[in-house]
Amino acid sequence: MYFTFLKLRFLKAVRSVTLSRDLVTGVFLFFIGFVLLVNILVVGFSMEMLAEEFGYQNNISGFINTYLIFYFFTEIIYRYFLQKISPVDLANYLHLPIGRPSIIHFVLSNSFISALNIVPLLLFGPIAVSHFSGAFGTSGAVSWLLAVLLISWAIHWFVLFFKQKYGESSMGLLLMATVFISSTAGFYFGWFNIGKWVAPFYDLALTSWIPCGIIFFMAVLLYYKTFRYYLNNAYIEELSKEKDSRYFTSSISAFDRFGIAGKMADVELKLILRHKRPRVMLALSPLFLLYGLIFYGDMDFGEGIPGMTIFVGIFITGIFIMNYGQYFLSWNSAYFDFFSSNYKGVEALVTGKYILFGVISLICFVLSLPYVYYGWKVVLVNGATFLFNMGVTVNCIVFLALMKPKPIDLNKRAMFNYEGMGAAQFLMIIPMLILPYLIYLPFAFMVNDMAGVAALATTGVIGIFFHEKFIQLQVNKILKNQYKIGSSFRQEL
C-alpha cells in the first residue's frame, strides 16, 4: 500500500503539466534550503564559541540547556508558518476501498520527511559529539541529543494538530506570539527566566535516559492525538477548505469616478482581499513602512541627503507595486477570458490596476509622513520617490511582468509559493534599485542633493503626465500576445 502511494505521488510530480517550471523553482528552493542548512550546521559547530561569548565557558551544558526552550519556541513559530499537509492527496483516495487509517498514516508520515526535522540535529549534533560525549559519556550525549530531537518531532505533530484544529486563524497565532514574547520579555527584563526552570530537565537528560523516555512517550502521544484528529475529520470539505471568511463586502464608491476602470480597481481589490496570497502581499506594505525606522535612525540629515534614503523611499512607497505588480496579469489568469471577451476589457483591467497601484502607493506615502520626525528632507525624498514610482517604476515593472506571464492558482497557499515566478521576476529588482539612482546621482554630483531629488520628482511627474500612453503601450502588448497568454492561462500548453 505504502509503495503504491509513493509511486502515485511520484507520478503526480513527474506528469505535472508544470513540471519544467516546478523543476526550476524546485532546484532554486532546494539550493536555498541547502544553503540554509549549511548555515545552521555552521552555527551548530560554533555553539561552543557562542557559549564562551556569553561567558559560559565553564558551563557549556548549562548555557545550552537554559536557552534550549527559546529555540523550541522559535521552532514552533517557524513550523507554524512553513509546515503544511496537502489535503489534496486525501481527496484522491478517500472514495477508494483503502482504510482511512492507512491513508492518514501515509499523509502524516509523508509530512515527516522534511528538512525541518533535521534542523535540530544539525544545530545540536556537533556540540553533543564534540563536547557532551567527552564530558558525560557517549550514553549521556546520545540520550540528550535524542531528547532534543524528540521534542522537535513532537512539535512537528503538535503544529500539524494545532494548525488543523484552529486553522490559520489569527487567534492561534496570537496565542503563540503571546507565549513567546512574554517569556522572552520576562527573561530580558529579568522578571523570570523560563529557561532556568526548564534547564534541570535537560541537565538530567545528560546523565539519565528518563527524560528521553518521557519525551518519547509525549511524541508518540502527540502523533496519536494528531492521527485521531485527522481521522475523525477525514472529510474533504473539513480538511481542505479555508475557514470560511468574508472580506470586504462593500464597494469603494470613490473608485466610481474612474468609470469602468474604477470598477475594475474595485473588483481587483476584492480579488486581493479574498485570496490569501495577494492578501499577504497587501499586508506586507504597511510592514515595509517600518523600514524607515531601521535606516533613518543611523543617518545624518544635517549636511545633505544620505543616498540610502532614495532606496528606502522607493521601497516604502513602492513595495506594493513591486510585490503585486510583478505578477501583473497572472493574478487574473483564471479570468483572462472574461476580460478578453469584453469590449475594451483588457484596457479597463490594466487601467484599474494602475488606479489601485496609485491609491495604495499614495496611502503608503501618507502613512510615511510621520517620518518628518527625522527631518523634512525625509518627507521630500519620499514624496519624490512616490512620484517616481508612479511615473516610472510602475511602467517598468508591468512591462517586465508582461514578458511571459504565467498562470497563478489563487487558491493556493501564500507562503513560499513560487507559482508564477519566471526570469522576469528576477530582473525586476533592476528598475527598482538602479533606475532611481541613474536619475538621482548625476544631478546630485553636478549640482547638489536637492537637485537630484527634484530630478527624481520631475521624471516621475513627466511619467505620470504620459500615463495614458504607457497604459496603452501595456494594453497593446497584451493584445498582441493575447492568444498565447490566453492559452497558457487556460493551461492548454
Next chain:
Amino acid sequence: MIQIEHLKKVYNNEKVLDIPQLVIPRAECFGLVGNNGAGKTTLFRLILDLIRPSEGTVFLEGDNVRNTEEWKNNVGAYLDEHMLLTYLTASEYFDTLRSIYGLSQRDLELHLQKFEELFNGEIIDNAKYIRDLSKGNLKKVGIAAAMLGNKNVVILDEPFENLDPSSQSRLKKLITKEKQQNQVTYLISSHDLVHVTDVCNRIVILEKGIIKKDLNADKQQMTEELDEYFRV
C-alpha cells in the same frame, strides 16, 4: 450575421477544425452537436477571438473579429468558468458587468427579472461567492451574464449541462422567448438532442472538426436525421 471563411485550427499537426464556409444569419438559433472532441468549443473560441486561427477568418456583421473590438459589446458568451469572476458574489458580478456595458440599475433589474424563475431564488442576494456555488447555479450565472446587455449574438457552450430538469425547461422557454422578442442570434452547443431540436431551427453536426451535416428542415425531419447519425 456570422460569416466563417476557410477557418482552420491545427494543434501539433492535427487538424481539430476545418470549416471552408459557414454563414449564420441574424436571429437564427444555431445548434451545434457532435461527439466529444468534435471541435465545438474550439469553433466558439475562434468566433470569440480567444484563440488564433491557423487559417481563415471569422466575420461578425462584416467585421473581421481579429481586427476590431467593437463587436464585443454586442456578443455575449458563456463557455466556461474562465469567463466568470468567481471570487465575486453573483450580484457583485452582475453589477460589474452592468458598469462594463454602461447599463442603468433599472436595466439590470429588468434583465434579472427574466431569470427569476430560472434562478429559483438561489442566486441573487446569495452571500456565497460564485466559486462556492453548485455547478448548476454557476452555469445559470454564466448564462444570465452572457445574455446581459444589448446582444445581437449569444454563444452558449453546453447550457443544459448540470442543470436540473425543471431548470432545463425554464432555460429553453427563456431562450425561445428572447429569440422571438429581440432578434438575437443564438449559438448553442449541446449533447442533448431533444433540447437542441426544441430550441434551434438549424443544427450542424460536427465530427472531428468537419461539418458532417447541416440540417435546416422541420423538427420531425431533424430529429430523425440526428437519431440516425448518433445511433450506435
